[in-house]
Amino acid sequence: MDKFTIKNMNLYYGDFHALKNVELNMQEKRITAFIGPSGCGKSTLLKSLNRMNDLVEGCKITGDIKLNGEDIYGSMDVNILRKRVGMVFQKANPFPMSVYDNIAFGPRTHGIKNKRELDRIVEETLRDAAIWDELKDRLKKSALGLSGGQQQRLCIARALAVKPEVLLMDEATSALDPVSTGKIEELCLRLKDKYTIIMVTHNMQQALRISDKTAFFLLGEMIEYNDTDLIFSSPQDKRTEEYITGRFG
Amino acid sequence: MRLNRIKEMAMQGVFLLTAITSIAAVVLICIFLFYNGVPAITEIGFLNFVGGQKWAPTNVPASYGILNMIIGSIYVTAGAVVVGVPIGVLTAVFLARFCPAPLYKVLKPATELLAGIPSIVYGFFGLMVIVPFIREHFGGGSSLLAASFVLGIMILPTIIGVSESAIRAVPESYYEGALALGATRERSVFKAILPASKSGILAGVVLGTGRAIGETMAVILIAGNQVQIPSSLTDGVRTLTANIVLEMGYSTGLHRQALIATGVVLFVFILIITLSMQAIKSRSEKYG
Structure with missing residues (x-):
């Protein structure tokens, strides 16, 4: 089933035409990867899916983006959208508070105050993010004391705590070492049983390792979209081939 | 070379x-x-x-107890903090996070102008506007209430300035992180940004407190200056600073020295405030 359907979507930053006529359907409980050289618009597209682009002044979007058939730029409340479509950023951004309060931030935002309920959610999401064993004795300690990889997995857990349907990952491993990256990739593979994951990555091996579908972007256009193994084994477009074989980008 | x-x-x-x-x-x-x-x-x-x-000090034998003034200074300063901190911090939040650019161009210089107004002018304002208002509505007039209110306004620029830069220093990623969890703009600011800037805001409050406790001219005009521990907000009160200024002109001998000693007590207060300020700073450097 399609989770996100994007039709005839254009995005402008002021006069700059950043995304051109994007048509894309992303399936539920799959990992979809966006690849392409810097400035190709892949991150911009990702940020359109939970409307984080609203923060950018002069950003204008035309066309349709639908979540389960519902227009996300229509009457849908943007805060509800962001609860349903969680996001993990390139640079881990835990709040300067305890591990517990980081996880509880989202549930508290959405009205859960009961201590026992929060305790349960914190444990459950940390287990979901496979970081419970590392952090269970440090719940009251500041999240800023964790290692970079732990911080990023904490941020994934924090996003999961509000029970999103979709998880957006914006180059979430690009600042991490290979071991931490491996852990997050494993985590993604486990999480796709429950969540739809859409990731932007600079790392083509990463896309190849964990994604089911891959979309290749170039200069604001979506060039090719297909099953990941097909994109990498027999790309249809010459530009895709040149990119994945490392001839540019 | x-x-x-x-x-x-x-x-x-x-x-x-x-x-x-x-x-x-x-x-x-x-x-x-x-x-x-x-x-x-x-x-x-x-x-x-x-x-x-x-x-x-002019009795025979004279007595020189300044407890009333110490309490007076503490009350007036606390009153100023109660008035000034909520207004100041919320103004800083507005300036840093919500203020449209054209309005900012007016508001920011206005808060800075507040800092440049001589304290005697604040005193006049208090005397001509606040004191009559209090007299009409609550009784009394020159009082702890009047002094707290005017001092609360006087410490605003300090609190606003320091708090605003503290709020602006918080990484934008905290704000985005909160928004991405579905928090409203307001909640993201108050629950993610504000806690992250609390040591800077506290520093602003402490700095404002120092300003309030040392303020003299405005206070003399509107506090009533009775040597007593006020039992209500509309009672008059004399601060340490007021005590020195009011009597320095005609004092001699031990009286004069006692006034200087009052200055020593004031100095110790300021020292405590400055030290706690340093402690806050080094703490925030340690924990970010």
Whole structure:
């Protein structure tokens, strides 16, 4: 089933035409990867899916983006959208508070105050993010004391705590070492049983390792979209081939 | 080559001299205050001075208890904090996060202008506007309430300025992180950004407190200056600073020294405030 359907979507930053006529359907409980050289618009597209682009002044979007058939730029409340479509950023951004309060931030935002309920959610999401064993004795300690990889997995857990349907990952491993990256990739593979994951990555091996579908972007256009193994084994477009074989980008 | 070296050393000398000037000023003030004030405190007796409730320097025998003034200063300062901190911090939040650019161009200089107004003008404002207002609506007039209110306004620029830069120093990623969890703009600001800037905001509050406790001219005009521990907000109150200014002109001998000793007490208060300020700073450096 399609989770996100994007039709005839254009995005402008002021006069700059950043995304051109994007048509894309992303399936539920799959990992979809966006690849392409810097400035190709892949991150911009990702940020359109939970409307984080609203923060950018002069950003204008035309066309349709639908979540389960519902227009996300229509009457849908943007805060509800962001609860349903969680996001993990390139640079881990835990709040300067305890591990517990980081996880509880989202549930508290959405009205859960009961201590026992929060305790349960914190444990459950940390287990979901496979970081419970590392952090269970440090719940009251500041999240800023964790290692970079732990911080990023904490941020994934924090996003999961509000029970999103979709998880957006914006180059979430690009600042991490290979071991931490491996852990997050494993985590993604486990999480796709429950969540739809859409990731932007600079790392083509990463896309190849964990994604089911891959979309290749170039200069604001979506060039090719297909099953990941097909994109990498027999790309249809010459530009895709040149990119994945490392001839540019 | 040699000339350059000499020039360099000369410039270093100049810098050293200017640096020493400010330190020398602090040291000299310290020495002056304690040299003139401490003998009076020993003569009166430390507990009689700081803990005494009777201030009657012209009586025979005279008594020099400044407890009323110490309490007065603390009350007035606390009142100023109660008035100034919520307004100041919320203004800083508005300026840093919600203010549209055209409005900011007006509001920001306005808050800075507030800092430039001479304190005697605040005093006049209090005397002509606040005091009559209080007299009409609550009774009394020149009072703890009037002083707290005017001082609360006077410390606004300090609190706003320091808090605003503290809020602006918080990484935008905290705000985005909160928004991405479905938090509203307001919740993201108050629950993610504000906690992250709390040590900076606290520093602003402490700085404002220092300003309030040392303020003199405005307070004299509107506080009533009765030597008493106020039992209600509309009672008059005399602060340490007011005590010194009101009586310095005609005091002699031990009376004069006791006033300088009052200055010593004030100085100790400021010292405590400055030290706690340093503690907050080093703490925030440690924990980010």
